[in-house]
Amino acid sequence: MAFGKSKRSENKADPAGEAPETEAQDALQEEDPAAEDPAAEEPAVEEDPLVTLAREKEDAVDRWMRLQADFQNHRRHAQANIDAAVASARSEVLGEAVTILDYLDMALAFEVTSEEAKNLKVGVEMTRQQLQGLFDRMNVKAVTAEGTFDPSRHQAVSTVETDEQEPGTIVEVVRGGWTINDAVLRFAQVRVAAAPDAPTDSDAPTDDVDPGEEAPIEAASDAPADQGEADRGEEEA
Numbered sequence: 001m002a003f004g005k006s007k008r009s010e011n012k013a014d015p016a017g018e019a020p021e022t023e024a025q026d027a028l029q030e031e032d033p034a035a036e037d038p039a040a041e042e043p044a045v046e047e048d049p050l051v052t053l054a055r056e057k058e059d060a061v062d063r064w065m066r067l068q069a070d071f072q073n074h075r076r077h078a079q080a081n082i083d084a085a086v087a088s089a090r091s092e093v094l095g096e097a098v099t100i101l102d103y104l105d106m107a108l109a110f111e112v113t114s115e116e117a118k119n120l121k122v123g124v125e126m127t128r129q130q131l132q133g134l135f136d137r138m139n140v141k142a143v144t145a146e147g148t149f150d151p152s153r154h155q156a157v158s159t160v161e162t163d164e165q166e167p168g169t170i171v172e173v174v175r176g177g178w179t180i181n182d183a184v185l186r187f188a189q190v191r192v193a194a195a196p197d198a199p200t201d202s203d204a205p206t207d208d209v210d211p212g213e214e215a216p217i218e219a220a221s222d223a224p225a226d227q228g229e230a231d232r233g234e235e236e237a
Contacts, residue, residue, distance in 0.1 A: 094140055095185055097131065098178045104128045135178075143177030143188040145170055153177060155187040159194040169193045 107124050135141075143153050149168050160171045170190045177188025 090138070091180060091183075091185060094135075094138060094178075094180060097134070098140070098186055101128065101131055101135075102175070104131070138180065140178055140180050140185065143179055143184075145173040145176065145188045145190055149190065149192045153179070153184060153188060155189050156192045157189045158191050160191050161196040162193050163196060165193040167193055167195045 104124055104127060108121065108128065112118050112121050145154065147170065149156060149170055154170065154177070157174055162171070165171065169192065171193050172191040174189040174191065178185040
């Protein structure tokens with residue numbers, strides 16, 4: 001019986017050993033209630049709802065303006081690409097059309113006498129007029145191939161030496177040129193005047209002849225002739 005009592009007394013002594021630490025914590029919390037929750041030292045300050053709404057509105061308007069600017073830039077870029085593609089395709093088609101106009105002009109340059117040929121020529125003239133009307137609507141104009149040579153619109157195929165015109169003046173048009181909206185559709189091929197070359201010392205005739213170089217040639221040429229005369233004299237004798 002004595003052993004059982006001592007065991008129960010030991011079990012009761014265990015919780016008693018923790019009592020001092022627990023009591024110290026309870027006493028500290030009673031003295032300073034804020035020590036339990038550090039966040040309680042600085043109470044949160046609630047923002048005015050009107051200020052919050054104003055800030056959110058400014059952010060939304062700023063994002064909307066940025067998206068609007070990006071959309072406008074994208075639309076301008078896409079439209080520029082479309083315009084460039086359309087202009088390139090139109091220039092290619094009209095470039096072929098001006099060649100057809102050249103063939104029509106060459107056909108109209110021939111003189112015809114028969115009634116059938118005259119009727120055919122009238123049809124060619126009407127076709128050319130329709131094509132020229134298309135050029136007028138598309139702002140396709142012929143390049144002026146007169147006056148001074150302009151490398152931005154003319155292509156020199158050859159030069160003509162002459163004193164009658166200033167150097168750089170267009171002398172003849174080989175093939176006409178065309179522009180579309182002030183851009184060159186086809187360069188005009190022309191011949192350009194150039195100053196004649198001045199005679200050089202090598203081209204000028206010379207009267208000085210070195211007899212020492214020609215003497216052997218004359219001697220060689222005269223030798224067969226003298227020999228032939230001597231042979232004829234022997235035959236006559």
